[in-house]
Amino acid sequence: MKGRRVVITACSAITPIGHTRAEIVDSLRRGVSGVKPLREDHLLSKFIHSQVFGTVDYPVDFDFRRTYRKTMGPVAYYACQVAKEVLDQAGLPPQFVTSGRLGVAFGSTHGSPTVQREIYKTFFGGAQSEFRAIGAVDYLKSMVHTTAVNITKMFGITGRVISSSTACTTSSQSIGFGYETVKYGMQDAMLCGGADEYDTTTVAVFDNLMACSTAFNDRPRCTPRPFDRQRDGLVVGEGAGAVLLEEYEQARKRGAAILGEVVGFACNNNGGDLILPNRAGISETLRLGLKDAALGVDEVDFISAHATGTKMGDVIEAQAIHAVYGGGPFVTGLKGYMGHTMGSCGAIETILTLYMMQDGFIAPTLNLEEPDERCAMIRHTMRLREQPIRVASIQNFAFGGVNTNLLIKRFV
Amino acid sequence: MTREQITVEILNIFRREFEIEQPGLDNDLRETYEFDSVDAIELLLGIERFLKSELTHDEKKMAMGIRTINQIVDYVEGLVRVRGRETHA
Incomplete structure (x- = not known):
């Protein structure tokens, strides 16, 4: 079914390697890592083997009035900040923002764990008088769609709300579902993305699954190591990313700057194990994405791999890429720079890819020094390349067996 | 008071x-x-802390029509009166 063209007209990210476009591009070009020592949280951190975290360690100048702040946990602060920057950058007419023709697709892994932690402290504290302190505001801050609806409230957006919460595919689904919503005419624009805040609970979960990096606790910047022989697991991170998707004719008529075009999206499930990656499922997602975009494998020249740096995940992904593309496109695992920013990773990796696409370079996989021989059959980006990207595939996979593939084309 | x-x-x-x-x-x-x-809702919690007394469900319902500071003060005065009567009864 042929639909309308969908273009990206604004983007913004808060990442462990920078907030502004210039900072992020500089980090990519200079190989700067955003992985830092895990902070003491007086609860879990001392029990966690992995002592590293992809950290936003610079101040973000939030300037929200109390009427908006009162329903926001840390994750919603991130989400509303990138949403604000995207709307400022896009310059949409105010009457369009509130017209019902702009929707929001935004999510996080599990609302605000910081707020949830406070609720549980009260709950298990045992003092009857304190139970009443758990109120509507705590729920609004911690509920799973807190990012999406705090954005709608702040900007008076009255269109559709989609709030995916599928762990690592949360924000790639946001962009993908937003793309389909605009493509098939349900909305004329969608503000899409994801966010996750600093949270040691997530680290503890992956640590217990023995999926976290532990061998580089004394050298945080050296991990994660996507596809590398010495990789020993993922590094949890925090951040947020947002893009504005618009129907092409509308964007053109209003003279919007077009940063790229979304030309395809696919999402499927492995239909089985909820943790282990699945080569057949991932390969199928990659093929479905190409089919949706009506592109041949030789037309894709860059792949942003999910590549978390785990022992098995990277091998399965490399096998799937090779099965579909052979050794053609350059492959970079952007998590080498900032760890796994969870619900925001798909959006952040899309934005970093857009920056590289616009500036005509391909960043290497940070910490990939010697590819694991089981991952070596694909074309790894081993050094900074001054080279244009025409079409990029952004791949993300999540617990629960969810796989996504976004295809972005340089707009010329 | x-x-x-x-x-x-x-x-x-x-x-x-x-x-x-x-x-x-x-x-x-x-x-x-x-x-x-x-x-x-936050205001009602604040009033409970101020009075050091829990509001009943009916008392909370009564607050739903309040629109101004003076009406809030009227409402709290009423609550204080009721609690005073209960104390002396």
Whole structure:
């Protein structure tokens, strides 16, 4: 079914390697890592083997009035900040923002764990008088769609709300579902993305699954190591990313700057194990994405791999890429720079890819020094390349067996 | 407790909890200060702390029509009266 063209007209990210476009591009070009020592949280951190975290360690100048702040946990602060920057950058007419023709697709892994932690402290504290302190505001801050609806409230957006919460595919689904919503005419624009805040609970979960990096606790910047022989697991991170998707004719008529075009999206499930990656499922997602975009494998020249740096995940992904593309496109695992920013990773990796696409370079996989021989059959980006990207595939996979593939084309 | 004391404490709650300084006593809180349903619930909690007394379900329902600071003060005065009667009964 042929639909309308969908273009990206604004983007913004808060990442462990920078907030502004210039900072992020500089980090990519200079190989700067955003992985830092895990902070003491007086609860879990001392029990966690992995002592590293992809950290936003610079101040973000939030300037929200109390009427908006009162329903926001840390994750919603991130989400509303990138949403604000995207709307400022896009310059949409105010009457369009509130017209019902702009929707929001935004999510996080599990609302605000910081707020949830406070609720549980009260709950298990045992003092009857304190139970009443758990109120509507705590729920609004911690509920799973807190990012999406705090954005709608702040900007008076009255269109559709989609709030995916599928762990690592949360924000790639946001962009993908937003793309389909605009493509098939349900909305004329969608503000899409994801966010996750600093949270040691997530680290503890992956640590217990023995999926976290532990061998580089004394050298945080050296991990994660996507596809590398010495990789020993993922590094949890925090951040947020947002893009504005618009129907092409509308964007053109209003003279919007077009940063790229979304030309395809696919999402499927492995239909089985909820943790282990699945080569057949991932390969199928990659093929479905190409089919949706009506592109041949030789037309894709860059792949942003999910590549978390785990022992098995990277091998399965490399096998799937090779099965579909052979050794053609350059492959970079952007998590080498900032760890796994969870619900925001798909959006952040899309934005970093857009920056590289616009500036005509391909960043290497940070910490990939010697590819694991089981991952070596694909074309790894081993050094900074001054080279244009025409079409990029952004791949993300999540617990629960969810796989996504976004295809972005340089707009010329 | 005098009406003046109640007014001072309500204004303190508005400054401390809602970042609203010197609100007009007869201004419509929703229209003038974007005071909403979430704030109303927070205000009731603040009043409970001030009175050191839990409000009944019916008392909370009575508060739903309140629109101004003066109406809040009237409401709290009523609560104080009821509690005073209960104490002396």
